[in-house]
Amino acid sequence: MVEKLRDTPKIDELMKGPWPSFVKEIKLSAKLSGRAGERANDLLGVLERSYNDKIGHWKHGGIVGVMGYGGGVIGRYNDLPEEFPKVAHFHTVRVNQPSGWFYKTDVLRKICDLWEKHGSGVTNMHGSTGDIILLGCATEDLEPVFADLTEMGFDLGGSGSDVRTPSACCGMARCEWACYDTMGACHDITQTFQDELHRPAFPYKYKFKFAGCPNDCVASVARSDMSIIGTWRDDIQMDAAAVSEYAQSGKFDMQADVVGRCPTGCMSWDGQKLAIDNRNCVKCMHCINAMPKALAPGRDRGATVLLGSKAPIVGGALLSSVMVPFLKMEPPYEDLKELAEAIWDLWGEHGKNRERVGEFIQRIGMSNFLEQIGLDPIPEMVIQPRTNPYIFFETEEEE
């Protein structure tokens, strides 16, 4: 047990106020017995130092990981090892979360025990990509942590130039809007591509995110190279009596707030009856969100597959764009897997270092890309056709 916690007047200011405090969390771990407490205590010290210096004190990269894997551990070293020896090596361990982030307390407690024994007692629940993050592992503890994790039935997530840990919304487990089994698909894809996840062989990272409906609660359109967003093809299901209840509830103005906000103007309301021109519905979810008891996605359900989103580094931020407008999402998800593999084959061979799929498509051209992976160009893929006449005509006609 640490005899005295590090003196941290600056960050103690962040113990105040109604929102839960991360400083309080680090202090809880600093009070743990053994090495975990010592490490968390030095983390407090480093953080206080950063709050005084106004810069971070961490270094990155290098050779660190568990034997055989190239992903799952991110090297992190402190630049003041003499002052804070217990966090000199303070690596991140990414643990692949179960789909949908559901847990039973017995397994969570086991993870806590493991991280008290081998780590710092400090975690992130969860990291941005979805993994359970164990924050602050010493190099010599990596193998024991990995052995204990696999013993418990867990495995590491992705990092570096590999398939990153796929994630999914809670889907059919707890949402009536799920247009496919997001958790099932996420688990299946994760298991299928274990090799690609643990042994980096791509130009850069490749993320999958599974969202059950166009509300996209896992931000797949913005944060995954392959965004699989649930949707439907037939008519919105409607319970007319429940629509009337909403209309009379005073919760909103049916004309202005629901019908008036439909992006394609495909709805009308005569004060009694709601009519939907389903052919013109773009499945935006607004009316369904407003009246979950009265409206629901149709019964012919599947997903739209979009490709290429990413944050700014290197060539600017991108949102994913449509590849397959509608795909039935049934196990074993062969179409999706084949599409992913065709993309990896092409991008793997011609992609530059640190070039994401979205950037790769921009460099080589979408039509060229489609031809190479064997997809036909369709109008759903664009907002509008090109407006410039600089067309790369193929001058040699094939027979």
Added chain:
Amino acid sequence: MAVDMKKRVTDIGPPHYDKFLPPVIKKNYGKWKYHEIVKPGVLMHVAESGDKLYSVRAATPRLASIESIRMFCDIADEFCDGHLRYTSRNNVEFLITDESKIDPCVARLKKEGYPVGGMGPSITNIVHTQGWVHCHSAATDASGVVKSLMDELFPYFEEMNLPAKLRIAFACCLNMCGAVHCSDIALLGVHRRIPEIQHDQIKAQCEIPSTVAACPTGAIRTATVDGKQSVEVIEEQCMFCANCYTVCPAMTLNDPEMDGLSIWVGGKVSNARHEPMFSKLAIPYIPNEPPRWPTAVKAVKNIVETYAKNARKFERVGEWIERIGWPQFFDLTGIEFTKYHIDDFTHAGESFKRSAQLRHK
């Protein structure tokens, strides 16, 4: 390190989620009928079978001690037969089937200091990154700014009185390990000084050609410094993205006085009404002011309050601004429009106004 590869178990992947689902979910998987927010922080899902599942949502600071996870486990054991889940925005949800256990569960969470809310037209937990707690390229802290912000925006978490949901995200550098580029309000750490090159270490730590190739604007070129092979940075071409630093740790950018954060608005990821949108620049630079970042907190609060006052029902920040126009957004918020707001990167021209459709004062 001696590792017996034969005894090792690898590539097992995550445990199957089925093991962790409560019986009510297993029974009604894919057969939910509708849901309702019973009160702030309490969601009720009703299945076709008539079964009901209540989810009590509490905020966590993302950075969690195993001690507080154990405490959540105690709560889940007491009220939920040991079942809980986390959300994509770092909230924890307690899954309850016995209606009488909702209020005691909420009370217990609040007593432990974890607020219940973040549903419907509210501000839920801020998605954020590591910051100074654990990141090499952080231009600002993350957890500290988020804590300071949420202390101030706290009523919006516990209540549901905004025009629509408002999503805030925070990333401590341009790598953006968070959906900062598509959030209603986003805070983004920025560097503003060119990399300081550690000429004596660069050869040992980095590969010169890949460091040169890492620059998206071609601002890095090879150079010989004191007879040693190194690189130099053309100052006018550097936009402080730090990509070179990720590739080459000997190109440090962190600077106590020049680093800080920027604020972005009007992004969204959902398809509801308007298609997904990027966040757009509102405030290019606010200095780092630890420990409580008062200027940043005030700036965000101002945007939230202006939006709350002016937007129509169901209108997200980006939809509101699109309706009223950007000049009016700057007018209403009192935020200064500067040369930095005009894009000059690759696809700059796409954001230029190319019509005479303007509002005049």
Added chain:
Amino acid sequence: MSVSEDQVAEAMYAMIKEYHGKRNLKALDLSKAMIEKFGEEECDKKFCKKAIRQLIDSGRCTYSYVGGSYIVLPPDSPDAR
């Protein structure tokens, strides 16, 4: 096939050793070089993947991260000096 996995692994190892301290190689750099050296018929991408796994699992090579994932000699390797 007349080329064995061991042969490919050895050729990869020789390449990593040759470039050590000069240029970091990615899994794909190795595969491309091997396919060129032995021919697609003898040594395809899947075969290269196996050879890489052999090098990594045996501990002769290891993964490294420098803004991307590379395959390098471990620091304590006699060939790394």
